Amino acid sequence: MPTYFDTHAHYFDRKFDTLDGGAEELLNSPAFQSAVYGVINAGTNLINSQTAVDMTGKYSFMYAAVGIHPEDAQGLPDGTPMDPDTTLSALYDWVSDADRRKRDKIVAIGEIGLDYHWQPMDKDLQKVFFEGQLDIARRVGLPVLIHDREAHGDCFETVLKYPDVRGVFHGYSGSAEMARELVKRGWYIAFGGTVTFKNAERVRAVAASIPLDHLLVETDCPYMAPVPFRGKICHSAMLPYVGEVLAELHGVSAEEISRVTTENAKKLFDL
16 A cells, blocks of 8 residues: 655644544554655644644654744734744744754744635735745745645745745645746645545646646645545545545556655655
8 A cells, every 4th residue: 555745734733632542543553654654744833833843753754844824823823913023033043953953853834825715814914924934944944835725826926035945835726827837946736635526626637737746745634634534534544545536637556646745755855
């Protein structure tokens, strides 16, 4: 059975607490570990980024991304606002020490980006956090995990301002044309459970257009479970269902999708 590298997961999410034994029992299960080569546990604010880092110490296959999600840029879950200067300074202090990064298994800045779906929103504040984190990534030489929801043009224009930064557009929902331009610039494009959805013909068409050497897989778990698990808590061991669809789209075997996406992840995150 092919094994996959999940480039975007959130195993600190409280939804996992609803499972028997929680995330810990799942991550330690032989069935899970036989299906999963690696996992990037991605934070969305400085608090759960630390939790993501703490979890990586328990699992040899897990690495961390730390950063501020565009929704969290509006304020913490308890409503506490975040000052950009203070928060970005704290993030830089955390990731600028190479020895600390290695100890904490931090391999990326993320999840960062723009999200224009939820109302109310402060676009200007989101952009301050987004550009500030792209600049941190540039300064410390880390890749980024980009969240882009209904903000394709602004996300694209923003990353163009930082030509030395590379990374992945996760859960990609933009156009094939934009993906083509990103790939030209060295970016990777990741797909998850959405490619298995019945009404996702457009996403599948875009996925089929991505060169294999710039393709990644992800879950965004515990969300976006693939068919036939829609409505259930998603996890990395479900990635073979994503891999099978991508294999069909590209006219290759699932084993080849597993191999190439794993190699792409190792290259991007310098593993």
